[in-house]
Structure formats: C-alpha cells, structure tokens
Amino acid sequence: MMLIPCPWCGPRDESEFHYGAQAGVAYPADPGALSDAEWARYLFFRDNPKGPFAERWSHSVGCRRWFTMVRDTVTNEIHSVSRPVLT
Amino acid sequence: MAGAELTESAPGADLPEHPDRLWRNPEPKSSYDVVIVGGGGHGLATAYYLAKNHGITNVAVLERGWLAGGNMARNTTIIRSNYLWDESAGIYEHALKLWEGLEEELDYPILFSQRGVLNLAHSLQDVRESVRRVHANRLNGVDAEWLDPQQVKEVCPIVNISPDVRYPVLGATYQPRAGIAKHDYVAWGYARAADALGVDLIQHCEVIGLEVSGGRVTGVRTTRGTIGAGRVALAAAGHSSVVAGMAGFDLPVQSHPLQALVSELLEPVHPTVVMSNAVHVYVSQAHKGELVMGAGIDSYNGYGQRGAFHIIERQMSAALELFPVFARAHVLRTWGGIVDVTPDASPIVGLTPVDGLYVNCGWGTGGFKATPGVGWCYAHTVAHDEPHPLNAPFSLDRFTTGALVDEHGAAAVAH
Numbered sequence: 001m002m003l004i005p006c007p008w009c010g011p012r013d014e015s016e017f018h019y020g021a022q023a024g025v026a027y028p029a030d031p032g033a034l035s036d037a038e039w040a041r042y043l044f045f046r047d048n049p050k051g052p053f054a055e056r057w058s059h060s061v062g063c064r065r066w067f068t069m070v071r072d073t074v075t076n077e078i079h080s081v082s083r084p085v086l087t
Numbered sequence: 088m089a090g091a092e093l094t095e096s097a098p099g100a101d102l103p104e105h106p107d108r109l110w111r112n113p114e115p116k117s118s119y120d121v122v123i124v125g126g127g128g129h130g131l132a133t134a135y136y137l138a139k140n141h142g143i144t145n146v147a148v149l150e151r152g153w154l155a156g157g158n159m160a161r162n163t164t165i166i167r168s169n170y171l172w173d174e175s176a177g178i179y180e181h182a183l184k185l186w187e188g189l190e191e192e193l194d195y196p197i198l199f200s201q202r203g204v205l206n207l208a209h210s211l212q213d214v215r216e217s218v219r220r221v222h223a224n225r226l227n228g229v230d231a232e233w234l235d236p237q238q239v240k241e242v243c244p245i246v247n248i249s250p251d252v253r254y255p256v257l258g259a260t261y262q263p264r265a266g267i268a269k270h271d272y273v274a275w276g277y278a279r280a281a282d283a284l285g286v287d288l289i290q291h292c293e294v295i296g297l298e299v300s301g302g303r304v305t306g307v308r309t310t311r312g313t314i315g316a317g318r319v320a321l322a323a324a325g326h327s328s329v330v331a332g333m334a335g336f337d338l339p340v341q342s343h344p345l346q347a348l349v350s351e352l353l354e355p356v357h358p359t360v361v362m363s364n365a366v367h368v369y370v371s372q373a374h375k376g377e378l379v380m381g382a383g384i385d386s387y388n389g390y391g392q393r394g395a396f397h398i399i400e401r402q403m404s405a406a407l408e409l410f411p412v413f414a415r416a417h418v419l420r421t422w423g424g425i426v427d428v429t430p431d432a433s434p435i436v437g438l439t440p441v442d443g444l445y446v447n448c449g450w451g452t453g454g455f456k457a458t459p460g461v462g463w464c465y466a467h468t469v470a471h472d473e474p475h476p477l478n479a480p481f482s483l484d485r486f487t488t489g490a491l492v493d494e495h496g497a498a499a500v501a502h
Contacts, residue, residue: 001395001396001397002395013397014395014397015395015397018386019386019387021341021388036487036488036489037487040339040486040487043430043486044339044430044486045337045338045339045486046339046341048328048329048338048340048341048342048388049328050326050328050329050342050390053388055387055388071387073342073387073388073389073390073391074389074390074391075391076389076391
C-alpha cells in the first residue's frame, strides 16, 4: 500500500487515511444563481485524469486534518503534499 | 497397484477445446462506417449486434491492448438482473434473457451456469431494503424471492447462519436465474461471431485523438494511424474520461481500482453466488474449481490496474466470517481493473454533445452482467442515432435534469 506523507505526522500507511477526491473544488459562492447545468457540474462532475492529480486526503486515524496531495493515478507516485491555505 | 488406471480427471479437464484461430488480425483500413473504441465485452457485443441486427458490417473495433484484456478479463463474472429501479430492470433483464440464449446464438461455449444469486441481509434495514427489492423485481417480471436464514442454508450449505456473530445473516434475496459465465469465452464468442460477419478487430491500436469538425466526429487518431469514421462509439470503460476529453467533453465518472482474486482449484463446495453488502464480499466457484472473489473498490482514483493488499485482507475477513470452511483455501492470484463509477451507480449509454459520437460508460463495478444487453441497445443507438428505449433513461443529461437511477444498494459493491 502507499506510504502517504501526512504534512503533520509524517509518512503513514494508506489505510490510516480517508480519500477526499479532487482538491480545489470550491462550494459555489451563490448556488441560487446557478443554472441546472452549472449546479450539475458542481454536484456530479470532477476531473478524472490519467496522470498527476491534485486530490484531498484526511489522516482520519491520526491527526484527522485534511491536506492536498498531488499523486500520479497510474503509478501512485506522490509528487507533493501541502497544508491547506487558510483564507 | 501396478497397472491400475486413474479414472479421475484433473480439474478443468472437461473444458471445451478452442480452435487455433478465432478471428483475423487485419491492418486497419483508412476508414469505416463505425469505429468502436474499446475491444472489451461491450465493444465486441456492440460490433456483433451492429452486424447481426442492423446489417452494419463496415465496422472496426479498436483495442489498445490485447482483445478483451481490460475489465472483461478481470471481473468476477456475476450475472443477475436484481437491481431496484424499473429502468435497471429493463436493461439488466433484457441482458439476462439474451444470456439465456447466448451460447446457441454465438455457437460458442460460454459456460453460462444459472446457479442463482443470494444477496444477504444482516440488519433490519438490510431486510427492509431487500424485501422491497424483491417486490420491485417481481413487479417487473424479474424472478426474486425472499429467503429466511434456514432457507439460505438450504440453498448454500456452507454459509454461516449462526446468530452468534457480529453481523448475522437475517435472510437474503434470491434470484434463481442469475449465475456466472466464463468471461474470456464470452469475449471470444462475440469476437469470432463479429469477425465472421465482417467486423475488423484491431488490437494494439490505442486511440490518441478524436477528430471533430463542425461539431461532428470524423475519425480517430491512433497509434496505428488515422482512421476515418462515419460514427464513433466509445466503449472504453475506465478510460472513458480520457477518451471523452479528446472530443472536448466531460463525464461524471471517476476511475477507481477494483480488485478480484481466485483461490487454488478446489472440489465443488460452493453451489451458488453469494453477495453481502454489510459483510462485504461476493464469491462464486468457477467451473474449473477456483473460488472467485471480490469486494469494494480501492478508495482513490487509479488507472494502474492494481490496488492495495489491505483491501484484500478485509474481504478475506468477510469471506471467512460468512464461509468458515474457506479458511482451508489459499489466495492464488489477485489483480485489478479500472472501474468507471458514476454518482448514481448506473451507466451512461447514449448520445454525447458531439454529433456521431456515442458513449457507453459508467458501468463501474457491474458491466459484465449487462454485456449482451448493452451490446444490443448500444448497437441500436449507433444505428439509429437515438437511444434504444432500454438505454434512454441512462443518458448523460440525467445529471442535469436530476433523473438519477440510484443503484448503490443493488450494485452490491462498496463505492
């Protein structure tokens, strides 16, 4: 299994984490203003690349924090992990 | 004793012989009326029914690897039609009826064994959902029964129905006409029949681009050259997003690893197919004697055709809880496929935003059982430029209209 480098706890087994799918998908600022097609895009459409993918993981069995990871979806090579930027 | 003859034959000794050649391996022509992207079960079945039902034979099936070497070679071969909604009953039951005549239709052995399927219930909520599904099935003319634990034991003696476990068996749905088939033979049967009708099967030919002009598809760019096409039908399973992107549109699909495994060859011990959502595993015993087992997807997106071993360990725990006798068996081989899962665990079969370009994807963890049915309906869709009534509900635009067909429960594979 993957050894995932939690930005706070360090490398841990993949089974300690919970997958959070694509990173960087913001909740719409004004959902009421969206058309059905735009709302559908937010609800149901996510990137699905064959290659590097920026995705969210949480260290659910450890510190329980969420972070972003860039991982290659073919080789599972982990390119980077980063802490969320607080705005 | 000297001179005594052994009368038992080795497991698998009674399997059918195959001819040396089942299909041609032609060079791709410069163009075809229809190009099918993906040479798995769905692509091959679609090609067959295009030729057989619609007389459309100037067709090429392009497969980037070896024929039917994707999910068609990797699934756990369960065939059933016991999904919840009317829309699902339509297409899955159409498929099951075609399965029942398929060996004769293709004149090829497929080892289709209608040994039934049990979907176990382990909580009161499971029981309510299961009984509801039985009634829904019956209202749609699909065979379904609710069994209590003792009846489950009668159907499958090796199931542990003891109340003294964490998630006891409280009963099961039973579809007697469900079963298994030999996945590779199904692919070869369709391939041989399609080839005989004039379809070109082109292996080691990866589609790397879709040519679109004026909103209409005109051809495909491949690792073996550019091929013109009047119509292009995508049947690329886990690679659907990749191929759709070549024509500039998105799909609400996420590709995940799905693992499966077999045990060593065993004497017949498991007479049916058993699936459990709560104690998550599904298992059958193949004709040759191996136990064939699977469970949920690996949680992350992945195109590597492999997953992690803790997923296997968890399904082993589930299998041993349900079938204590399996503790004597050994895992022989594990592998993975790439499953294209959708938000409602139902497929997408129909038109796309590009004229002449059709999509069949999103079957996720349960495409094998639909193979003849989707081939039939997808061929109709391509031939008529309009969905067949049975795949009309599975349109891409249902995600905008909200008319989802939610089958996570009946899919019986944890997403």
